[in-house]
Amino acid sequence: MFEQVLAEVEEQCRAERVPMLGPNKAKLLASCVEKAKPSLIVECGTAIGYSGLWILRVLKNLGTGRLITVEIEKANAERARANFERAGVADLVDSRIGDAAEVLKTIQDPVDFLFLDNNKDGYYACFRAIESQLTNPATIVADNVGRADQMAEYLEHVRTNYDSETHWFESRRRPGRSENRRRPGHRDGMEVSIYRR
Numbered sequence: 001m002f003e004q005v006l007a008e009v010e011e012q013c014r015a016e017r018v019p020m021l022g023p024n025k026a027k028l029l030a031s032c033v034e035k036a037k038p039s040l041i042v043e044c045g046t047a048i049g050y051s052g053l054w055i056l057r058v059l060k061n062l063g064t065g066r067l068i069t070v071e072i073e074k075a076n077a078e079r080a081r082a083n084f085e086r087a088g089v090a091d092l093v094d095s096r097i098g099d100a101a102e103v104l105k106t107i108q109d110p111v112d113f114l115f116l117d118n119n120k121d122g123y124y125a126c127f128r129a130i131e132s133q134l135t136n137p138a139t140i141v142a143d144n145v146g147r148a149d150q151m152a153e154y155l156e157h158v159r160t161n162y163d164s165e166t167h168w169f170e171s172r173r174r175p176g177r178s179e180n181r182r183r184p185g186h187r188d189g190m191e192v193s194i195y196r197r
């Protein structure tokens with residue numbers, strides 16, 4: 001059932017143009033989770049749960065860890081919750097509705113994995129909001145770093161202070177442009193950073 005739900009969610013995202021990570025980036029995210037074996041992952045930007053399902057599949061296979069995922073659009077969060085239920089992984093996830101930069105301030109547990117995929121100009125605020133709860137070390141993955149101008153403060157901070165690597169992916173989508181402005185050969189990236197105090 002899990003694989004069927006994941007395939008359906010991917011198809012719905014494509015059909016309805018709901019933003020999602022897509023399989024290539026999701027494989028990198030899943031490999032980071034596998035490597036880190038985190039106790040608590042925080043995701044900013046749930047959408048309808050595509051990337052969450054990739055994370056939850058790894059946690060289920062590891063037999064340890066849980067996910068808090070935050071989404072500002074109530075309708076998205078409700079669809080994600082239903083997808084997590086149908087996929088049989090709802091017990092591993094706490095889906096919260098609100099502005100991630102505010103919700104993250106309320107998390108009291110140690111966080112050893114942060115995934116940033118919300119509004120791009122909110123990455124640095126999210127990082128600051130959860131920093132006091134980050135373990136030493138902690139893994140931070142940020143999507144869409146091809147849009148560097150929208151997250152300049154965040155990227156400068158992680159690239160200056162931590163081990164940080166950009167993984168580039170070929171993307172047909174021009175950042176910030178609609179489907180009909182796509183062009184071949186554009187690159188987008190994910191930044192994987194190892195936070196240390």
Ligand SMILES: C[S@@+](CC[C@H](N)C(=O)[O-])C[C@H]1O[C@@H](n2cnc3c(N)ncnc32)[C@H](O)[C@@H]1O
Pocket residue numbers: 019020021022044045046047048049050051052070071072073076098099100101117118119122
């Ligand atoms: C790129 S999509 C997330 C895709 C998702 N991670 C996936 O791969 O399936 C970005 C999501 O962030 C949400 N979002 C935007 N601003 C936000 C904020 N301030 N706090 C939380 N979520 C936000 C949007 O509503 C949207 O659903």
